[in-house]
Amino acid sequence: MPHSYVREARKRVGPKKQRIGPIIERLERAHPDATIALKFRNELELLVSVMLSAQTTDVNVNRVTTTLFEKYRRPEDYLAVPVEELERDIYATGFFRQKTKAIRGTMQTLLEQFDGVVPRTVDELVLLPGVARKTANVVAAELGEPQGVVVDTHVRRLSQRLGLTRQEDPVKIERDLMRLVPREAWGVFPHLLIWHGRRVCIARRPLCEQCVLTDLCPSSRV
Numbered sequence: 396m397p398h399s400y401v402r403e404a405r406k407r408v409g410p411k412k413q414r415i416g417p418i419i420e421r422l423e424r425a426h427p428d429a430t431i432a433l434k435f436r437n438e439l440e441l442l443v444s445v446m447l448s449a450q451t452t453d454v455n456v457n458r459v460t461t462t463l464f465e466k467y468r469r470p471e472d473y474l475a476v477p478v479e480e481l482e483r484d485i486y487a488t489g490f491f492r493q494k495t496k497a498i499r500g501t502m503q504t505l506l507e508q509f510d511g512v513v514p515r516t517v518d519e520l521v522l523l524p525g526v527a528r529k530t531a532n533v534v535a536a537e538l539g540e541p542q543g544v545v546v547d548t549h550v551r552r553l554s555q556r557l558g559l560t561r562q563e564d565p566v567k568i569e570r571d572l573m574r575l576v577p578r579e580a581w582g583v584f585p586h587l588l589i590w591h592g593r594r595v596c597i598a599r600r601p602l603c604e605q606c607v608l609t610d611l612c613p614s615s616r617v
């Protein structure tokens with residue numbers, strides 16, 4: 396899109412600081428069911444699910460964890476089986492060798508440094524081997540203590556289309572969103588963008604005519 400159109404569109408919708416409140420309210424009304432799609436029953440299952448979800452779909456992870464979590468209930472259980480057995484059990488989520496290594500390292504550290512209990516802060520979570528900042532952010536947010544804004548492919552695309560950031564790098568996008576989004580919405584905001592991205596603001600073909608944000612979005616096609 397030529398620069399003049401982009402400038403015009405930005406002018407039409409107004410500054411992002413004024414738009415962010417109505418954007419969140421409307422998305423909450425449009426997607427009242429916007430929550431994490433991974434299935435888990437406790438903190439340990441949440442952590443493992445998020446670790447397994449790298450480079451695959453939540454549906455795929457849920458399929459694997461239905462049986463996985465019956466077999467592995469405590470951190471010790473992941474260390475009690477041969478490496479190859481855990482690799483086989485999570486094989487269908489892809490990158491099974493790296494994921495097995497990360498999960499076993501994490502379980503070891505949980506037992507050695509955290510009494511086998513999943514910590515709640517991002518600073519502690521990133522001490523677990525194989526737990527990157529994004530994973531830590533997701534886990535902390537689900538435990539009710541978001542300390543950042545999770546940026547995945549949907550969050551990145553929608554933040555850019557909505558003119559909430561001009562950045563490409565997820566770390567810089569997160570920084571922009573943390574400045575803009577009220578802290579009490581840090582947890583829900585990524586879920587709202589993810590569900591809106593899956594249902595309406597689809598990557599290849601955004602359904603602008605069905606979108607509740609057309610008057611607030613500089614990329615609207617209607």
Ligand code: SF4
Nearest residue numbers: 596601603606612615
């Ligand atoms: S108006 Fe179109 S581009 Fe903007 S958020 Fe809605 S679907 Fe996406």
